[in-house]
Amino acid sequence: MRWIWIDKFTEFESGKRAVAVKSITLAEEHLHDHFPGYPVMPNSLLTEAMAQTGGILVGEAKDFKEKVILAKISKATFYEVARPGTQITLEAVVENIAKEAASIKGTIRCGDICIAEIAMMFSHIDQNMGGLDFPDDNFVFNDNFMSLLDTYNINTSK
Amino acid sequence: MRFILLDRVLELESGKNITAVKAVSLAEEYLADHFPDFPVLPGVMMLEALVQTAATLVRVTNNFEQSMVILQEARNVKYKSFVKPGNLLTLKIEAKKIDNDSSTFKASAFVEDTPMIEARLKLKHYNLADNDRTLKKNDLQIIEAMKNNARLVGAIT
Amino acid sequence: MPMSQEDITGKVQEALIEALGVDDDEATLEATLIDDLGAESIDFLDIIFRLEKAFDIKIAREELFPGDDVISNADFIVDGKVTQAGIDEMKKQLPHLDLSDFESDPDVNKIPDLFTVKMIVDFINSKIN
Numbered sequence: 544m545r546w547i548w549i550d551k552f553t554e555f556e557s558g559k560r561a562v563a564v565k566s567i568t569l570a571e572e573h574l575h576d577h578f579p580g581y582p583v584m585p586n587s588l589l590t591e592a593m594a595q596t597g598g599i600l601v602g603e604a605k606d607f608k609e610k611v612i613l614a615k616i617s618k619a620t621f622y623e624v625a626r627p628g629t630q631i632t633l634e635a636v637v638e639n640i641a642k643e644a645a646s647i648k649g650t651i652r653c654g655d656i657c658i659a660e661i662a663m664m665f666s667h668i669d670q671n672m673g674g675l676d677f678p679d680d681n682f683v684f685n686d687n688f689m690s691l692l693d694t695y696n697i698n699t700s701k
Numbered sequence: 702m703r704f705i706l707l708d709r710v711l712e713l714e715s716g717k718n719i720t721a722v723k724a725v726s727l728a729e730e731y732l733a734d735h736f737p738d739f740p741v742l743p744g745v746m747m748l749e750a751l752v753q754t755a756a757t758l759v760r761v762t763n764n765f766e767q768s769m770v771i772l773q774e775a776r777n778v779k780y781k782s783f784v785k786p787g788n789l790l791t792l793k794i795e796a797k798k799i800d801n802d803s804s805t806f807k808a809s810a811f812v813e814d815t816p817m818i819e820a821r822l823k824l825k826h827y828n829l830a831d832n833d834r835t836l837k838k839n840d841l842q843i844i845e846a847m848k849n850n851a852r853l854v855g856a857i858t
Numbered sequence: 859m860p861m862s863q864e865d866i867t868g869k870v871q872e873a874l875i876e877a878l879g880v881d882d883d884e885a886t887l888e889a890t891l892i893d894d895l896g897a898e899s900i901d902f903l904d905i906i907f908r909l910e911k912a913f914d915i916k917i918a919r920e921e922l923f924p925g926d927d928v929i930s931n932a933d934f935i936v937d938g939k940v941t942q943a944g945i946d947e948m949k950k951q952l953p954h955l956d957l958s959d960f961e962s963d964p965d966v967n968k969i970p971d972l973f974t975v976k977m978i979v980d981f982i983n984s985k986i987n
Contacts (some may be wrong), residue, residue, distance in 0.1 A: 544702040546734035573704035578768070580842035583828060584705070587749035588774040594745065613744045614900040616778035616820075617876075624771070635730065639910070643919060644903040666900055675782060682739040777879035779900060821879060 544572060548592035549633065558604040562634045563596040569627045583624040586659070589631070589651055590619055593661045597635035597647035598683075599692070601665050607684040610677070614666035623658040625651075631658070636672055638662075645670035677683065702730050706750035707792060710757065710856045719758040719794045719853065722744045723750045727786040742784035747818045748775060751808040754792045755822055757856045760847055762799050767826035768843035773803065778820040802826055860987040861913075863979070870978050873908035875899055889978040897973075909978070915985055922953060922981055923973065940964040954981040 548598035554562035567574075567584050594613045602611045625631050635649045644666050649658040668677065712720040725742050756770040768805050775812040790810050802825060809819040825845040831837035851857045871885045878885075878895045882950060891897040897905070906917050934944025949957060955972055 544731045546719035546731040572702055576846075578843040579846040580839040581769075581836070583771075584848075585749060587745045587752060590748065590775075591743060591745040614773055614780055616748075616906065619772075619778075619902065621771070621773055639907045641903065641907075641919070644900065646904070646907055663786045664900060666903075666906055671899060671903070677783070678739050680738065682736040685737050687734070687737050735972070779898060 547595075548588060549595050552596075552599075553632075555600075555603075557618065558600075558637060558640065560636045560666075561596055562599040562632060563592075564630055564632050565592050566630045567627045567644075571627075574627060578582055578699040582627055584626070584631075586605055586619075586621045589621065589625060589659055590616065592631070592662060593633055593635060593649040593651060593659075594663060594665075596633045596651055597663060598665055600635050600637060601640060601645040601647065602684055604637070604645075605623070607681065607689070609667040610669055610670050610681055610683045611645070611665045612683065613663060617664065617666040619661040619663070621659045623653065623656055625653055629653050643667055659688070703747075705850060705853075706746060707754045707757065707854055710854050712756075713740070713758065713761060713856055714761045715758075716799055719754055719792075719797055719856075720809075721757070721792045721794075723790045723792060725786050725788045725790060729786075731764065732786060738750055740786055741801055742790070744780045744818070747780070747784065747790070747810055748772075748778060748820065750790065751794065751810060751820055752822060752824070755794045755796075755806045755808060755824060757851055757854070758794060758796060759799055759804050759824060759826060760851060761856055762796075763801065763826065765844050765848055765851075766771075766801070766828075768828050768840040768847070770824055770826045770847075772822065773825040774823040776821040776823075780818055781816050782810060782812075784810075784817050787846075790817065804837045833850070861981065866913075866982050866986075867975075867979050869912045870909070870917055870975060870982060873905060873912055874975060874978075877904040885975055887974065887979065889975050890971050891973040891975070891978075895975075903980050905978075909943040909982065913982055913986055915982075917985070922978070924948060924952060924969070938966050940966055940969070954984050956980075961984070 549563040552563045595619045632652045635647045638646045646664045649661045710721045732803040754770045792810045795807045804824045806822045810817045827841045875945045
């Protein structure tokens with residue numbers, strides 16, 4: 544299982560808003576456990592897809608210099624399940640970007656239907672995580688990830 | 702990779718609470734991406750571990766009557782520290798209420814005594830056949846699999 | 859137009875209840891953010907974001923909560939007590955903090971008790987009125 548929960552960006556307004564899509568396919572192993580006989584994308588992974596959409600949006604706003612880590616999910620509500628053979632669209636909108644943290648509000652749609660709404664906060668851990676032990680280098684936006692961003696098709700409009 | 706986020710149930714009181722453990726190991730493939738130089742359990746996997754543990758309590762309490770037991774809402778989920786390979790994550794779930802079709806919980810997880818996450822969870826439970834009678838067999842398949850999982854982790858004998 | 863103490867208190871309580879997930883009746887004026895309401899580092903920022911939105915103002919984190927430069931400064935904390943220099947620095951950075959009781963026993967462990975719902979209401983009052 545790779546830890547990449549979005550497939551590409553379709554819209555990207557630097558510092559403001561981003562839209563990404565993810566295709567859901569039976570080729571994804573975890574679906575066969577969740578659940579056997581009726582595969583649905585786990586809501587925790589829908590949350591991660593939103594965290595990746597929002598995390599990249601927030602990270603790009605600071606030129607990927609900050610280590611952007613999911614710190615808090617204020618509220619995540621799930622209305623409908625997402626099934627294989629469909630594509631979900633994730634829209635993240637920046638609410639706040641401060642020195643130490645950022646907050647976003649996100650909506651996930653499948654076709655016309657809103658299947659989830661998620662509000663979350665990211666910490667810029669170099670500025671705001673006293674006492675935690677982590678590497679000096681930016682392990683979040685690492686080389687692996689940055690090369691993926693090329694395929695994410697981010698056309699930033701600064 | 703199997704999508705089972707709890708390994709062993711330590712305590713279970715039907716209708717009330719459950720304590721379980723998830724062992725975190727470098728053998729879990731996704732850790733190679735999260736992150737290459739700093740493998741740590743993704744926050745949403747901590748959340749999923751809490752959800753699956755709470756769902757286990759729901760299934761046992763409701764006698765495996767519903768097939769689908771899923772997260773409806775998570776609130777004030779706060780991440781406090783990093784869970785690393787080699788850690789044992791203890792998952793503690795306290796039920797506020799468990800009804801037939803929904804349940805609410807206070808959830809938290811620790812590595813030894815250090816808190817890693819806390820959350821308030823609301824789960825919803827239903828059968829696919831409630832909306833589509835042709836899916837009754839699918840319900841039975843899920844319920845059988847979930848019973849097996851419950852046996853595997855010691856939630857039931 | 860100046861906002862009434864009641865209106866400010868109501869909006870502050872709402873922001874705290876949403877940020878901290880506590881019940882309506884828990885966010886009393888005397889409630890301490892950290893011990894009574896369970897606030898942590900990320901919550902302080904969440905609270906600030908919500909207050910900014912509710913009152914249409916800008917708040918830097920150091921205006922409301924003391925920065926690490928106060929807490930970890932050796933000149934300001936000696937033997938578990940905040941020195942006069944430390945107290946003066948706190949008064950300068952956070953004029954809305956009521957330090958009158960604290961000064962008689964400036965135990966560093968008592969700093970979290972200063973952060974009450976009332977403290978936030980007073981801060982907002984001074985900012986907007």
